[in-house]
Amino acid sequence: MSFANVPVDFVEHLEETEAILARVAEEFSPAVFASSLAAEDMVLTDIIFRNELAIDIFTLETGRLHAETLAMLPRISARYGRDITLFQPEQTTVDEYVNKFGRNAFYDSIDLRKECCRIRKVEPLQRALAGKKAWVTGQRRSQSSTRAELAVQEDDVANNMQKFNPLAAWSEDDVWRYLRANQVPYNPLHDKGYPSIGCEPCTRAIQPGEDVRAGRWWWENADTKECGLHMVDGKLIRIRATT
């Protein structure tokens, strides 16, 4: 891989990320990477698969993802010869929610939105993390106000494991510089104004100049816009930042 005329910061960020992932694979096995199949996560997928790191990759298939997001799965398999493991919500619980509140009740209140995220994302995440020593995410500090203090390594006391955010220092330009230089497949929604991609009914395209996560749960206040995957008792997981 070669990067022509790249900023020194980018090279440093990449070397640090590769070193972090290698350390996770060597020292925290079994470890997993929670991928949303979006741009940041394709950077990490590329590094993990190309270097054959012992980190399993999974995604939360909520049942409400865009067709473009689901289409990433066979594209990744074709590119790397490796599959992404899917974790899906319990159908009985989904049916109970839908029958009681309605399929799109998440628009009605923050509580109903968080309950939908709990059923479709948080509970499957708990299953995906069970028995693991560490998990990896593609979160970056500059994505939103809720992530501004994100550490590279965190003590996830709720899940009794370490949580690594190897892209914490990366800029959006860093992500795209990496993807283009390595011709990594990415979700075509990114070319249609979706810098951040979640479930289809809870994600919309943003306007130029808007925060990159402005299209996620756009009807809510910016400070509440996390789905619960990175929270403990209603607070973001950053109990102890170790680096």
Ligand code: SF4
């Ligand atoms: S993002 Fe929306 S559809 Fe997806 S789990 Fe959360 S509330 Fe439900």
